[in-house]
Amino acid sequence: xxxxxxxxxxxxxxxxxxxxxxxASRLVDELVIAVYDKPLKNFLFSPEERIDMVxxxxxxDSKITVTxxxxxxxxxxxxxxxxxxxxxxxxxxxxxxxxxMALANHRIEPEVEVMALIxxxxxxxxxxxxxREISSLGGNVSTMVPExxxxxxxxxxxxxxxxxxxxxxxxxxx
Ligand code: ADP
Numbered sequence: 001x002x003x004x005x006x007x008x009x010x011x012x013x014x015x016x017x018x019x020x021x022x023x024a025s026r027l028v029d030e031l032v033i034a035v036y037d038k039p040l041k042n043f044l045f046s047p048e049e050r051i052d053m054v055x056x057x058x059x060x061d062s063k064i065t066v067t068x069x070x071x072x073x074x075x076x077x078x079x080x081x082x083x084x085x086x087x088x089x090x091x092x093x094x095x096x097x098x099x100x101m102a103l104a105n106h107r108i109e110p111e112v113e114v115m116a117l118i119x120x121x122x123x124x125x126x127x128x129x130x131x132r133e134i135s136s137l138g139g140n141v142s143t144m145v146p147e148x149x150x151x152x153x154x155x156x157x158x159x160x161x162x163x164x165x166x167x168x169x170x171x172x173x174x
Contacts, residue, residue: 004028004084004115007073010035011043012152013054014131014145016123020088023117025063028084033058033066034076044132044156056148074109087116090124 006021010033025031035051037043045053051068058064069076077085085105087098102114119126126144135141135153142150 001030002028002084003030003032003080003082004086005032005034005073005077005080005082006086007034007036007069007076009038009041009043009128010050010054011041011045011128012050012131012145012149013057014123014126014128014149015143016088016090016119016126018057018146019120019123020086020117021058021064022061024086024115025061027115029063031064031086032080032082033064034069034073035066036068036073037070045152049152053146053149053152057146072108074105074112077112078109083111083113085112085114087114088119089116090119090127 004024004027006024008017010017021031021033033054035047035054037047043050047068051066055066058066073085077083087102089095089098098114098116102116105112105114131141131144131153134144135150136157138158141153145153
């Protein structure tokens with residue numbers, strides 16, 4: 001029985017994340033999508049909003065559950081009895097970051113294996129920050145995110161009276 005955790009900020013979830021989660025779930029018995037709150041990051045959506053948006057995507061998928069967590073990811077994996085952590089890889093810069101994280105995590109908790117899946121070609125450019133920026137500038141993100149996420153982004157950026165602006169994220173990896 002293989003249980004895996006797919007951790008991330010999911011601010012918000014986009015089609016690249018959905019693709020990785022679906023492909024990973026075919027390789028394991030149970031996949032827990034774990035939505036975390038990094039204190040150093042400025043999130044657009046609250047933890048509750050991000051969890052809710054991820055849950056809506058996988059409502060009918062019996063292998064996938066969604067939960068929030070905080071703290072060290074490999075500790076969370078251990079707590080819930082997951083042997084594997086799933087990550088998605090886009091470009092070379094992802095590799096360097098994920099490589100460092102995998103080694104650090106292995107040092108902290110050698111029992112948890114990191115499994116990295118290569119992004120599907122059509123999602124190579126997709127990131128939550130790209131989606132946020134395009135949406136904040138009035139661009140159409142309907143080919144990048146599930147419908148309910150687009151509605152949530154429109155509500156954040158376009159609703160009259162809602163003056164929330166995107167935080168320039170050039171310096172934020174995500
Ligand atoms: P984090 O803050 O952990 O990077 P994200 O929500 O940005 O959280 O990403 C969660 C995981 O999804 C990471 O492993 C990231 O590399 C992966 N990921 C993000 N975008 C894509 C994409 N377009 N294709 C494949 N994997 C992706």
